[in-house]
Amino acid sequence: MSKGHTLEQGWTKRIYGQDFAIELVQQLVIPTFVLDAECRVIVWNRACERLTGMAAIEVIGTREHWRAFYDAPRPCLADLIAQGRDGDVRKFYSPNDVVSEWSWGMHAENWCVMPLRDAELYLALDASPILDASGELIGVVETLRDMTDRKRTESELRLIASVFDNSQEGILMTDPDGRILDVNGAFTRVTGYTREEVIGQTPAILKSGVQESAFYKEMWRCLGETGQWQGEVWNRKKSGEVYPEILHINAVTGACGRVTHYIGMFTDITDLKSTQQRLVSLAYYDALTDLPNRVLLAQRLHQAMSRAKRSERLVAICFLDLDDFKVVNDRYGHEIGNRFLIETANRLLGCLGNGDTVARLGGDEFVLLVADLISAEQLEGILGKVFEAVAAPFDIGDIDIGVSASVGVTLYPLDDSDPDTLLRHADHSMYQAKQLGRNRYHLYDLDAAKDLQTRHRELERIRQALQHGExxxxxxxxxxxxxxxxxxxxxxxxxxxxxxxxxxxxxxxxxxxxxxxxxxxxxxxxxxxxxxxxxxxxxxxxxxxxxxxxxxxxxxxxxxxxxxxxxxxxxxxxxxxxxxxxxxxxxxxxxxxxxxxxxxxxxxxxxxxxxxxxxxxxxxxxxxxxxxxxxxxxxxxxxxxxxxxxxxxxxxxxxxxxxxxxxxxxxxxxxxxxxxxxxxxxxxxxxxxxxxxxxxxxxxxxxxxxxxxxDWKWPLWAENSWHAHDMPLLLAPYDYEKWIRLLQERVADMGGADSALELSDFEDCRLSRWYAGSREQYGDLPEFEDLAVLHERLHRVCTQIVAMCNSGHGTSAVRLCDELVAIKAEFFDKLVELQRCVVRKRAS
The missing domain is CATH 3.20.20.450 (EAL domain)
Known part of the structure; x- marks a missing residue:
């Protein structure tokens, strides 16, 4: 509180006179009223009348000025000061009793904000004691200031701040250069960045790289022309996760028309995208296995058929049905059966390429769409993987399940039918596969696929041979x-x-x-x-x-x-x-x-x-x-x-x-x-x-x-009874056996190619060269000379046969071959004799 006003003889008896003082208060534009020491109203000026709506005549001389402010009797600030109850100020002006919070010491005066009775007005009260020369309280002067506009402004600002802070949409504010000035809580929750981390940064901190630079150029062009932009953006969180959002950007302009701020508001639409994806999944995918359903299969089959005609490739439509799946359901229940179907779907996916399709039509029926086949032979390897994958044991929980599959196949455009007919053909072939014994595939009977069908039959016959112990x-x-x-x-x-x-x-x-x-x-x-x-x-x-x-x-x-x-x-x-x-x-x-x-x-x-x-x-x-x-x-x-x-x-x-x-x-x-x-x-x-x-x-x-x-010669070689020099002698039986056999074949086929053997091939044989270099070493052996005579005779007969063949005397050559056979037998006997003699001589 301030010291108050000191009057020597009462506050109405100043040198200018009481009337002047009252008139002075009356002329104040600030609502003011004065109480005496007994809390009676002495002055209630015109401004106070206009503000409160209560005429001075109604309150002057009374202690009922409270009616201007409250519905029931209650001290106002001036009353408390006049009564010396300064300590009760907070009691009567607590936050529960006023619209706005209590504040103390504004303008070095006591003040509070309080609602005016029956009006949407807020007043700031300033009360000061009036003291005489001896310091005794003789009155209190209180001024009222209309704070309604200020309070409404503050309320609006608080509302705006509340909207900013509590909005479910992420909001960020930037300067004209795109530097972030402020963000709200939703921004932090969505992006993972705190306010302190992004202040001063640009929104590029969120860029995911999904959109190209042309996307952002178009966005800024639109902002420059219209002052606003709206669209879908893929941004990146602090964690690195990429997410979709709907973004609204508005340019804020000042009085001069220049942009002062940009306000961006966005909503994370990840859940919306997921919902859309689920709707698509329900429409196009099997709910259990997440494989394409019949609708999506039809679309992909149309596409594969179009590509096949353009590229001159084949498309295989394979209708697969699990053998005895009903037994699995009956024995283990539908829950195990469903898990089994999911595992089967995953295995089938692993057998095909990225451009192929595995679809589930329902139950245990699957369709494999194998595209871009160069030939029918390619399909055999793929189906081999499929049968192997299905036949491998399934370990589901603590249950081991084993099944097989029957597959019906048709090939487009060899089977040049519409999609529905192709599926029917494959389905029909699948039933034929079951009738043939299951665990196999059956190709739809087309002339163009006969080779594949033949190979399939051959495989089936080999399978039967294995089963029948052949x-x-x-x-x-x-x-x-x-x-x-x-x-x-x-x-x-x-x-x-x-x-x-x-x-x-x-x-x-x-x-x-x-x-x-x-x-x-x-x-x-x-x-x-x-x-x-x-x-x-x-x-x-x-x-x-x-x-x-x-x-x-x-x-x-x-x-x-x-x-x-x-x-x-x-x-x-x-x-x-x-x-x-x-x-x-x-x-x-x-x-x-x-x-x-x-x-x-x-x-x-x-x-x-x-x-x-x-x-x-x-x-x-x-x-x-x-x-x-x-x-x-x-x-x-x-x-x-x-x-x-x-x-x-x-x-x-x-x-x-x-x-x-x-x-x-x-x-x-x-x-x-x-x-x-x-x-x-x-x-x-x-x-x-x-x-x-x-x-x-x-x-x-x-x-x-x-x-x-x-062979008797092998141990002798192992014992070093032979010398490498003698290898031609050891190889002579091979050389002459081969030569004479080829010569006989030439004689037997006089219509064959010319010169099946050149005579020089025989004359320059290994044994001839060995004889030329071994006479000094083995010439004293009778067997050496005996074999030399037969060797020369053999060469002479062979030379004659070749000459007869070349001159067209085939009959004579045939007769001479009989003599050659007899010479060969004697020659081989002599070869063995000489070989044994050579061994004995080397051993001695």
């Missing part, structure tokens, strides 16, 4: 030529066809390479081999056996697990006796995966051999990475090694590699004793082939092993 295993021995010991066997499959007899693998295995059937055949072979090894073990023959494993079988997801299970079914056979042969070309497809699988199998005890080594394009690059214990030299190199220096050089190189990488080595395709001698000369002692032993049924193996004797 396959057989034959075993080809592998020997160490240096020691003369049988070191193992290779299992080779045969088909005992009821009509065609015994068929080799080449007659049926290639058709199964891209089919799940190859896995079934491979597992059958493993079972049969292990069972047979157990039989031989009881007979006293514990021989290692190698089994060829197809690439598709080896890369099967559970190959190692199934191998362990098969081995566990034959505990009497040691896994160390089983060797798996894999083609080098298959091993090079994915070296890392191959290494892992091979290592896992080797951990069980099974060993590996790289089959057909040398035929792969990267043999030298990957040999070190593949942990196979054995290398098998491909028979194509062995077959011609005695005639082709390049093949011989390859074999020599492979033998050298095997030594460097510490691999065991075995050669395939040894057809003659001479092949074996040449291999031994270069360091390969182990071999197999028709020259050693042909594939034989299992019951003949034991007797063959007991009676096996190596």
């Amino acid at each position: 396959f057989r295993l034959h075993y080809q021995p592998k020997v160490n030529m240096r020691s003369g010991r049988v070191i193992g066997l290779e299992a080779l499959i045969r088909w005992q066809h009821p009509e065609q007899g015994l068929l080799s693998p080449a007659a049926f295995l290639p058709q199964t390479e891209h089919s799940p059937l190859i896995v079934d055949i491979g597992e059958w072979v493993l079972h049969e081999v292990l069972a047979q090894m157990a039989v031989w073990a009881l007979e006293g023959y514990e021989l290692p056996v190698s089994v060829n494993i197809a690439a598709r079988h080896f890369h099967h997801i559970d190959f190692v697990q199934r191998l362990q299970e098969i081995l566990s079914e034959h505990p009497e056979v040691s896994p160390h006796l089983l060797e798996l042969e894999i083609l080098e070309s298959a091993a090079l497809e994915d070296v890392l995966v191959m290494r892992e699988v091979m290592a896992a199998c080797q951990g069980i005890g099974v060993s590996f051999a790289l089959d057909d080594f040398g035929t792969g394009y990267s043999s030298l690059t990957y040999l070190k990475q593949l942990p196979a214990e054995t290398i098998k030299i491909d028979k194509s190199f062995v077959h011609d090694m005695l005639d082709d220096q390049e093949d011989l050089a390859i074999i020599e190189g492979v033998i050298g590699l095997a030594g460097v990488f510490r691999k065991e080595l075995i050669a395939e395709g040894v057809e003659t004793a001479e092949h074996g001698l040449m291999l031994m000369r270069y360091g390969c002692d182990c071999a197999q082939g028709y020259g050693i032993g042909r594939p034989m049924p299992p019951e003949a193996v034991a007797e063959w092993v007991r009676g096996f004797e190596p």
Whole structure:
């Protein structure tokens, strides 16, 4: 409170007179009234009358001025001061009793804000005591200030601030340069940025990169022209999450018409987008599996058909139905059945490419739409993956479920029908697949797809052969030529066809390479081999056996697990006796995966051999990475090694590699004793082939092993009884056998090509060169001269036969061939005699 006013003889008795003082108060434009020490109204000026609506005559001389402010008697500020009740001010003017909050000390005066009775007005009250010369209170003067406009403005500002702070829309305010001045709480909740983090930044902090620069250029162009912009924007939160929003931007201009601020308001429409997506999903996607439904399938089929006609490609429509799915539902309930269908959908998706479609029509019916096929053959591999994926066990909770699938297929535009008809054709073919025994596909019968249908029938016949026990295993021995010991066997499959007899693998295995059937055949072979090894073990023959494993079988997801299970079914056979042969070309497809699988199998005890080594394009690059214990030299190199220096050089190189990488080595395709001698000369002692032993049924193996004797020349070579100089003598039986056979074929086919053999090929033979350089060493041997005579005679007869052929005297050439055969037999006998004499002479 202020000190108040001091009057010497009463406040109305100043030098200017009482009337002057009253008139002065009356003329004040500020509403003012005065109370005496008894709280009676002495002055109530005109401004106070206008403000309160109460005439001075109604209050002067009374203590009822409260009626101007309250509905019931209550002290006003002047009363409290007059009564010396300063301490009660807060009691009577608490925040609960006033519209606005109480404030103290404004303009060094006491003031409060209070509502005026029966009016929407707010007053600020200033009251000061009037003291006489002795300091005694003689009155109180109180002024009223109309604060209604100010309060309304403040209320509006508070309302605006409340809207800004509590708005569900994110709001940001920028200066004309786009610098953020303020943001509200919704902005922070949506974006994750606090107010402090964005003040001074530009809205570019939210840019997601989804829209291109042209989008923002157009936005600013529109803002510049119209002062506002509205649209959908993809922005990025502080967390990095991209989200969609509806954004409204308005330019705020000042009195001069220039932009002073930009106000942006946005709403996160992620939920709206999700709702839209759910609506689309309900319209186009299966609710259980989230696969396309029939509606979306029809659209995609139309599109695929249009592309197929433009690009001259095929589209396969495959109608798939799970076999015995009803049993799954009946046995385990619909919840397990639904989970099973979801897992099936995921597996089917994994079998197709990005441009293909898997749709669910309902129940356990699916449609596979395979587009952009160059040929019908491509579909076989894809369907093979599908059957394999469906047939793999389903582990749902603690329940193992196994089913198969039947698939009907039609190919567009070979089947040039409309979409609905194509689906009906595929559906019809699916039922035919079920009638044929299930777990298979059936192609809609079109002339243009006969080849595929034929292959399908062939596969089906092979499947039946497996089921009916028509396959057989034959075993080809592998020997160490240096020691003369049988070191193992290779299992080779045969088909005992009821009509065609015994068929080799080449007659049926290639058709199964891209089919799940190859896995079934491979597992059958493993079972049969292990069972047979157990039989031989009881007979006293514990021989290692190698089994060829197809690439598709080896890369099967559970190959190692199934191998362990098969081995566990034959505990009497040691896994160390089983060797798996894999083609080098298959091993090079994915070296890392191959290494892992091979290592896992080797951990069980099974060993590996790289089959057909040398035929792969990267043999030298990957040999070190593949942990196979054995290398098998491909028979194509062995077959011609005695005639082709390049093949011989390859074999020599492979033998050298095997030594460097510490691999065991075995050669395939040894057809003659001479092949074996040449291999031994270069360091390969182990071999197999028709020259050693042909594939034989299992019951003949034991007797063959007991009676096996190596060619008599092999041990002698092993004992260094031969010299490399004598190799032409050792190879002479091969050379002349081959030459005479070719010559006989030429005579028998006089209509064949000219000069099947040149005479010079024979005259410049290895044996002739050996004779020229060995007379001094072996000329004292009678057998040397005897063979020389026969050798010359043989050459002379061959020369005559060639001349007769060239002159067209075929009949005479045929008769002379009979003489050649007789000479050949005597010549070969003399060859053996000379070879034995050479050995004895070297030993002496």
